[in-house]
Amino acid sequence: MSVTDETVMFGDVVEDFLTDRATLTRRGLNDKSRNAYRQDIAAWARQLHVDDGGDPEAEALALVPISALTDQNVRIAYRSLRESSAAATCQRRVGTLRLFTHWLQLEGHLLVDPTLRIEAPERPSRLPAGWSVDELRRLARVASAPREGTDRRRWPTRDRAIFAVLVTTGVRAAELCDLTVGSIRREPDGETLVRVIGKGDKQRNLPMPPEAVDAVDAYLAELEARFGSPDPADGLFLLTSGKRLRPGALNHLVETWIRLAGVPKQPGEAAHAFRHSAAKGLIRSGVPVPAVQGLLGHEDLKTTGIYVKATASDTRDAVLLSPAREVLRETAVASEPIVTREDRAVRERPA
Incomplete structure (x- = not known):
């Protein structure tokens, strides 16, 4: 099939592409990964459709032919996507398009790769932020304390449990909501673990400190009082309506804590700042980097190493803010010039 074939649309092949990726990828594809690939391909189809004068609200996957993937069209779409997307999002979408067009070539739908002249933007080299112990203390007070008003959506015991799990385990927002x-899990030795399903459906069992266990147990007691004895398969954290907490609602909740506590909003999604705070706190406390890697569920130790670098940056900042610098400046004295052996020999030479 040649590139001039107008009959094959994006929507005709996208599921075949995803099935092929799931078969050939070492770890396979879970539902989240499939949806992410599908959304990226849909974004390219939508941009190609808009650039051709189409309706941005239309179902572009069914309207845009594979033949629209020409070098010129892709470059125009890429410029538009760069202007409207964050660097990380644009980088991911370029990667998805490269995989997709390579597969289209192998399947005979494309003769040439239209992505050869595209260079994905580099992600900004931003070190992970995190809250100080004092800021976490203020957030904890806000999350734990009943607030004035009659808003039935408020549930301080649940909020304190959410805060406790986020700040002590460093789980991602989606992981907490799942x-x-x-x-x-209550172990025979008295230890309590929380079983987390992370990226790639990988499981990790994280120990919970007694303070976090107390917060979760208090919430579970209220949960049972409100909705009856829960089934083990039921969602752990619920809205007051009984529906499961989702990442969007979780981030909205954390943003409320941030506003009421008067602490700075960290870059990125609100709940993710707890992950950074937990990781940096462990590194500062001397926990070995591989142990932090296991807690966070990082595949590559280099990813965890970013927190080591961030913590070192905090240390440098602390040194620069040291009041001892002022003491040294105030007591500085002019140093006498150094006399070298050659200078001394010249001075002592007879006239």
């Missing part, structure tokens, strides 16, 4: 009642 927890079930059965994810909390």
Whole structure:
């Protein structure tokens, strides 16, 4: 099939591409990964459709032919996507398009790769931020304390449990929202673990400190009082309506804590700042980097190493803010010039 074939649309082949990726990828594809690939391909189809004068609200996957993937069209779409997307998002979408067009070539739908002249933007080299102990203390007070008003959506016991799990385990927002009642495991030795399903459906069991266990147990007691005895498969953290907490609602909740506590909003999604805070706190406390890697679920130790670099940056900042610098400046004295052996020999030479 040649590139001039107008009959094959994006929507005709995208599922075949995803099935092929799931078959050939070492770890396969879970639902989240499939949806992410599908959304990226849809974004390219939508941009190509808009650039051709189409309706941005139309279902572009069904309207845009594969033949629209020419070198010129892709370059125009890429410029538009760069202007409207963050660097990380644009970088990911370029990667998806490269995989997609390579597959289209192998399947005979394209003769040439239209992405050869595209260079994805580099991600900004931004070190992960995090809250100080004092800022975390202020957030904890806000999350734990009942607030004035009659808003039925407020649930301080639940909020304190959410705060406790986020700040002590460093789980991602999606991981926290995916927890079930059965994810909390009581071991015979008295230890309590939380079973987390991370990226690539990889499981990790994270120990919970007693303070976090107390917060979760208090919430579970209220949960049962409100909705009856839960099933182990039921979602752990619920809205007051009984529906499962989702990442969007979680981030909105954390943003409320941030506003009420008067702490700085960190870059990125609100709940993710707890992950940074937990990681940097462990590094500062001397926890070995591989142990932090296991806690966070990082595949590559280099990813965890970013927190080591960030913590070192905090140390440098602390040194620069040291009041001892002022003491040294105030007591500085002019140093006498150094006399070298050659200078001394010249001075002592007879006239």
